[in-house]
Structures are given as C-alpha cells and as structure tokens.
Amino acid sequence: MAEIQIKNVAKKFGEYQALHDINLTISDREFMVLLGASGCGKTTLLRIICGLETATTGEVWIGGRRVDHLPPKDRGIAMVFQNYAVFPHLTVFENIGFGLRMQKLPNDEVTRRVERVAELMHIEMLLKRYSGELSGGQRQRVAVARALAMEPDVILMDEPLSNLDALLRMEMRAELKGVLAESNTTAVYVTHDQVEAMSMADRISVMHKGKIVQAASPIEVYRNPAAEFVAGFIGNPPMNFLPATATGNGQWRVAGQTFDGPDTEKTLKFAIRPEDMAPADTGLVAIAKVIEPLGAHLLVTCDVDGGMFRAVLDSDTTVKAGDRLTLAPQPDRVRWFDPETTLAVA
Amino acid sequence: MNARFLPYVLIAPVTFFLCVFFLYPFVLVANQAFTADGGYTMENFREVVSDWKFPISLQNTLLLAAAVVPVQLALALLMATMVNRMQKGRDLILYVWTIPLGISDLAAGIIWLAIFEQSGFLNSMLDAVGVIDKPANLLTYQNPWIVFLAIALAEIWRATAIMLVILVAGIGLIPKEYYEAAEVFGASKWKQFLRITLPLLRPSLQTALVLRVILAFEIFAVVAALGGTLFPVLMSETYAYQFDLLNSGAAAAMALIILGISIAATLVILRALRVPKGATI
Ligand SMILES: Nc1ncnc2c1ncn2[C@@H]1O[C@H](COP(=O)(O)OP(=O)(O)OP(=O)(O)O)[C@@H](O)[C@H]1O
Ligand SMILES: [Mg+2]
Numbered sequence: 001m002a003e004i005q006i007k008n009v010a011k012k013f014g015e016y017q018a019l020h021d022i023n024l025t026i027s028d029r030e031f032m033v034l035l036g037a038s039g040c041g042k043t044t045l046l047r048i049i050c051g052l053e054t055a056t057t058g059e060v061w062i063g064g065r066r067v068d069h070l071p072p073k074d075r076g077i078a079m080v081f082q083n084y085a086v087f088p089h090l091t092v093f094e095n096i097g098f099g100l101r102m103q104k105l106p107n108d109e110v111t112r113r114v115e116r117v118a119e120l121m122h123i124e125m126l127l128k129r130y131s132g133e134l135s136g137g138q139r140q141r142v143a144v145a146r147a148l149a150m151e152p153d154v155i156l157m158d159e160p161l162s163n164l165d166a167l168l169r170m171e172m173r174a175e176l177k178g179v180l181a182e183s184n185t186t187a188v189y190v191t192h193d194q195v196e197a198m199s200m201a202d203r204i205s206v207m208h209k210g211k212i213v214q215a216a217s218p219i220e221v222y223r224n225p226a227a228e229f230v231a232g233f234i235g236n237p238p239m240n241f242l243p244a245t246a247t248g249n250g251q252w253r254v255a256g257q258t259f260d261g262p263d264t265e266k267t268l269k270f271a272i273r274p275e276d277m278a279p280a281d282t283g284l285v286a287i288a289k290v291i292e293p294l295g296a297h298l299l300v301t302c303d304v305d306g307g308m309f310r311a312v313l314d315s316d317t318t319v320k321a322g323d324r325l326t327l328a329p330q331p332d333r334v335r336w337f338d339p340e341t342t343l344a345v346a
Numbered sequence: 347m348n349a350r351f352l353p354y355v356l357i358a359p360v361t362f363f364l365c366v367f368f369l370y371p372f373v374l375v376a377n378q379a380f381t382a383d384g385g386y387t388m389e390n391f392r393e394v395v396s397d398w399k400f401p402i403s404l405q406n407t408l409l410l411a412a413a414v415v416p417v418q419l420a421l422a423l424l425m426a427t428m429v430n431r432m433q434k435g436r437d438l439i440l441y442v443w444t445i446p447l448g449i450s451d452l453a454a455g456i457i458w459l460a461i462f463e464q465s466g467f468l469n470s471m472l473d474a475v476g477v478i479d480k481p482a483n484l485l486t487y488q489n490p491w492i493v494f495l496a497i498a499l500a501e502i503w504r505a506t507a508i509m510l511v512i513l514v515a516g517i518g519l520i521p522k523e524y525y526e527a528a529e530v531f532g533a534s535k536w537k538q539f540l541r542i543t544l545p546l547l548r549p550s551l552q553t554a555l556v557l558r559v560i561l562a563f564e565i566f567a568v569v570a571a572l573g574g575t576l577f578p579v580l581m582s583e584t585y586a587y588q589f590d591l592l593n594s595g596a597a598a599a600m601a602l603i604i605l606g607i608s609i610a611a612t613l614v615i616l617r618a619l620r621v622p623k624g625a626t627i
Contacts, residue, residue, distance in 0.1 A: 052526050073532035085527035089545040089625050098541075099531035130624035150531070 002063040002076065002153030002186045003028050004049065009058030011044055018044045019210045031180060031187045035197040036207030042190040043158055049188060050079055050156050063153055078147035080157040084139045086131040092142050093127040099150045117145040120179055137168045144176065148183060155180065157189045161196065173199055194234050206230050228342040237274050237299065237310045244270040255284050255305035261336050262345045269337045275312040276333035283328035288319050379598035390599035403578040411562035414501045418558060422509035430517045440514065444507040451504060455571025458500035485572060493573050500568045505561065509554040516550025517543065552619045559615065560608045580604050
C-alpha cells in the first residue's frame with residue numbers, strides 16, 4: 001500500500017511563493033498526472049514528494065508514514081528525471097542496477113532484476129552500451145528501467161517524454177502506461193502536455209500559479225472544469241466563453257439567445273466546448289472568419305456578439321469565410337462560470 | 347578562403363613558433379646528448395648513469411613525486427569539492443587558495459627556508475614554548491627526513507593550487523542532476539563522490555596529474571633552497587653538469603632521461619584514467 005498524502009504543503013524560494021497550501025491525496029496504484037503551464041510549480045511539488053526539496057511548511061505522507069524528514073532513499077520512491085540523468089560513465093546494465101548495487105544486493109539478484117526490467121522496456125540488447133551510444137528514446141527507456149528495477153512503491157516522473165519526437169512520444173505513452181499498470185506502483189507524472197495527461201492519467205491535478213485548481217478524472221476535468229483556467233487550459237481548441245445576463249427564473253440571455261441556467265442574481269459567463277455545437281435553424285448567430293479543415297473536422301473561427309468564438313464542425317459542412325451560421329449548443333454541455341471567483345457554478 | 351585549408355592557416359603561426367623555439371632547440375639538445383668527441387655514441391648516457399649520485403638523485407626525485415603528488419591530489423580533490431558546495435564567497439576562497447601559484451618556486455623555497463632554518467620561525471616557536479633547549483639547525487645531513495619533509499611540505503604548499511583550479515573547473519561541469527539521481531537511488535555523499543564525481547572527473551584528473559607529475563620530476567628551485575647539495579635530484583644534477591662541470595653532453599643526456607621518465611608517467615596516467623568510447627558526459 002502506498003497512498004501519498006500531501007497536507008498543507010507550501011514552498012517559498014526566498015520571497016517567491018512557488019506553492020500555496022497544496023492538499024492532495026493520491027491513492028495506492030493510482031496514476032496521477034500533475035498538469036499545468038510552465039513555471040506553475042509541478043517540478044517543485046514532485047521534488048518535495050521525492051525529498052530533493054523540502055517544503056517550507058506542510059507534511060508529506062507515503063504509505064501511512066510521514067516522510068518529509070526522511071532522505072529520498074528511505075521513502076520507497078524512484079524517479080525518472082526530465083533529462084533522464086542516465087550516468088554517462090556506466091553501461092546501461094550498471095545504470096539500471098545502480099540503485100540495487102547501493103542496496104548491496106547480491107550479484108545474481110542484481111542481474112536477475114536488471115534483465116527482467118530491461119526485457120520489459122525492450123532494451124535487453126543495449127545492456128553493454130554507454131549512454132553516449134543511445135538515442136533519446138533509448139535513454140528514456142533506461143531511465144524508466146532504472147526506476148522500475150528498484151521495485152518502488154511510488155514512481156515519480158518529471159516530463160519523461162518531453163524530449164522525444166511526436167511519434168515516439170505517442171508510442172512510449174501507451175507503453176509506459178501498460179508497464180506501470182502491471183507493476184502495481186503508484187505513479188506521479190508531471191507534464192505540461194494535456195494530450196499526454198488525458199490519455200495516461202487515472203486522475204489529473206491541474207495546477208495554476210502554485211495551486212491545485214482541480215483534481216479529477218480526465219473526463220471530469222474535460223467535461224466539468226472547476227474553474228475558468230481549467231476550461232481554457234484543457235481542450236484544444238479551448239472552451240468558448242460568452243457574457244450572460246440573468247432575465248430571472250434561471251433564464252439567461254446570451255448573444256441574443258435565451259438559455260436555461262443556474263438560478264442566481266449574479267452576472268455569469270456562458271461556456272461551451274467548440275465541438276458541442278452544430279449548425280441548426282436557431283441558435284447563436286456567428287459570422288465565420290477563418291475556416292481550417294483538420295481532416296476529420298472543420299475548425300471554424302467566427303465572431304459571436306463581437307467576440308472570438310470557435311466551433312468544431314463536421315468536415316462535410318459547407319461554409320466559407322463571411323458566411324452567417326446559426327450554432328445550437330448541446331444544452332447538457334453548457335457550463336456557467338462566475339467571473340468574480342472564476343469558479344464553475346452548477 | 348577555402349574552408350579546408352583555413353584551420354591549417356590559422357594554426358600555422360603557433361606551429362611555426364613552437365618549431366623554431368621548442369622543436370629546433372630540442373633537436374639540438376638530443377643531438378648533443380648522443381654526440382661525444384665528434385661521433386654518435388651512448389657515452390654521455392653511460393657517464394651520467396654510472397655516476398654514484400645518479401641512483402640517489404633518481405630515487406630522491408621519484409620518492410618526492412610519490413610522496414607529494416598523492417597528497418596534492420587528495421587535498422586538491424577535497425578543496426575542489428568544498429569550493430563547489432559553497433554558495434557565497436566561493437571566488438574569494440579560490441583566490442586565496444591559489445595565491446601560492448603566483449609565487450616563483452625559488453621564492454617558495456626561501457619562504458619555507460625561513461621557517462625551517464636555525465633562526466627560523468619553527469625554531470623560535472619551539473624554543474619560546476620550551477619544547478627545545480636551544481635553536482638547532484634542522485636542515486642538515488643528520489636529519490635527511492626533515493629535509494625531505496620540508497621539501498615535500500613546500501611543494502605541497504606551492505603547487506597544490508594548480509591541480510585545484512583544474513579540478514574545480516572539472517567538477518563544475520558535472521551536471522547537478524547526476525547527484526540528485528544518485529541520491530534518489532540511495533548513494534550516500536561518500537558514494538556519490540566515489541561513483542559519480544571521480545569517474546566523471548577523469549578527463550580533468552588526467553590533465554591535473556600529468557601536469558603535476560611532470561612538474562614533480564622537474565623539481566629544482568625548492569630543493570636548491572631547502573636541501574642544497576644534501577638532497578640531489580635529477581634536475582639539480584643536470585644543472586651541475588651544465589654549469590659546474592661544464593659538460594653539456596652529460597647535461598643533455600640527463601635532460602633526455604627526465605623527458606623519458608615524464609613520457610612514461612604520462613602514458614601510464616592516460617592509460618589508467620582513460621574514458622571508454624561513448625562514456626563521456
Ligand atoms: N531553486 C529555486 N530557486 C528559486 N526559484 C525557483 C527554484 N526552483 C523553482 N523556482 C521557481 O518556482 C516556480 C515553479 O518552478 P517549477 O520548476 O516547479 O515549475 P514547473 O511547473 O516544473 O515548470 P516547467 O513546466 O517549466 O518545468 C518557477 O517560477 C521557478 O522560477
Ligand atoms: Mg518542471
């Protein structure tokens with residue numbers, strides 16, 4: 001059992017507050033992805049879990065044990081570094097076996113474990129090579145194999161696929177997920193790539209400016225973003241927003257149309273994903289500006305009520321720049337946000 | 347200009363300079379070493395090697411190098427590691443530690459002579475605290491070990507910094523991530539030093555050791571100041587052949603012997619610390 005609990009963790013670098021009061025529980029064997037823009041504190045949080053950085057305040061628990069005063073090696077963790085940190089002076093075999101040698105395991109045990117994970121990561125033919133003789137993808141596999149060889153309770157990964165080309169990244173994504181699911185370890189995976197996050201995670205923690213804005217399953221984060229930031233960050237193209245005014249009894253006026261919404265007196269924002277709309281006889285009036293055929297779909301950037309608005313339509317739709325469209329949002333996909341708090345309103 | 351020839355054109359001046367002022371004199375010296383009475387011969391080598399002072403000066407030179415270089419290496423490594431960990435004042439400390447580099451070897455010998463001679467600091471101090479009755483001359487033929495120790499100390503004090511600067515530069519090039527990875531995978535600080543720092547420092551260690559060992563075989567002024575004729579070394583013998591005995595042929599032969607020893611030592615160091623292909627940072 002290796003549940004990770006992060007309790008009220010904050011981190012200051014001098015005057016700069018990199019993390020604000022983080023609370024997060026990652027269950028045993030869960031694949032948790034920390035997702036956020038550059039500089040939002042993902043690496044810092046990962047390094048605090050790892051023990052390479054100490055939190056200014058707060059506690060870290062792993063497997064029911066408080067670990068924030070323990071050195072990294074006593075936390076039952078292994079880590080895959082962003083730049084791999086595969087030791088250049090050791091062969092692939094010795095790299096994978098590094099941690100086992102430090103634990104003074106007998107030679108035959110080291111050999112057995114190294115060979116097993118090497119096979120798992122498909123690098124058994126590279127064991128005698130040095131890292132200077134490996135490609136980026138192979139080095140990445142070595143870094144993962146080195147972590148797996150420790151048979152850790154928790155495996156921490158900092159953007160392990162960010163240095164790979166798109167095709168290899170897609171291939172490794174699936175492979176990594178498969179290997180980790182089999183190894184029964186809890187995984188914390190840092191990335192700023194939302195596609196990677198959506199496709200790999202059991203749960204995504206979306207981070208913004210040193211805070212966790214939402215921690216939920218990928219589909220939940222996508223369908224029900226807890227805040228405007230999440231709605232704008234997840235999804236490509238991102239969610240559309242339009243100003244809305246209440247007309248009473250839960251009725252809202254948006255760009256000249258009336259919608260059902262929350263029963264409140266405040267001003268709210270109306271939000272809809274570009275793919276949750278279809279041309280219809282009635283709906284939001286949009287003037288098409290740019291048409292981008294994407295193969296499977298048509299991305300139409302248009303003007304609704306004087307603001308930019310995007311719609312993803314079926315590729316058979318005939319539309320050209322300057323055309324007037326009426327787009328009907330799917331009623332169950334409409335979301336509402338409070339501009340004051342930026343949070344979602346049910 | 348044609349890009350294929352440009353590099354050669356650019357290094358031509360240096361090459362020319364080296365040929366005129368190093369290679370040519372070297373050929374002359376080598377020629378002199380193998381000539382006696384107008385013909386080519388090994389006579390000069392036979393003469394210097396059969397001299398009774400040759401074995402003792404060879405032994406002194408090698409012993410001194412064997413005593414001084416490892417201590418300097420250990421000290422330089424320790425100092426480089428400490429400097430590297432420093433957040434503030436790093437440059438200041440480095441400057442202070444490298445002050446001896448700016449002092450000529452003869453001056454360094456004289457500084458240590460001022461410590462060890464009969465009216466020197468060491469005697470005055472021991473006398474003042476009452477350890478000895480009266481100041482004694484320490485650097486005499488009755489105390490060969492004190493002479494040896496004084497020379498070794500002076501050399502360590504004077505020339506450790508040259509290794510230090512090379513190693514500090516080398517350690518600074520090792521990415522921090524390797525240490526973090528080693529730490530996460532269970533290596534203690536000492537293990538990190540053994541398993542990460544030392545192996546990744548091999549190129550710098552090679553340079554530092556080759557430089558230091560060659561200079562150790564050429565030790566002269568410090569020995570002259572502290573040991574005089576009590577402690578013959580290869581270089582002082584060479585000097586004696588050239589300027590006291592006016593035997594340039596023998597002096598040239600000695601110079602070639604020192605060169606031979608240096609080349610042998612260099613090869614051993616390069617071989618022992620070689621980095622396998624593909625295993626560089
Ligand atoms: N050692 C440090 N000293 C001072 N500030 C730091 C330090 N480490 C990180 N920071 C700051 O903390 C913030 C968060 O950094 P962090 O490395 O966690 O970002 P990140 O989310 O991992 O970004 P990226 O996606 O670019 O890797 C950044 O603004 C960074 O400048
Ligand atoms: Mg980062």
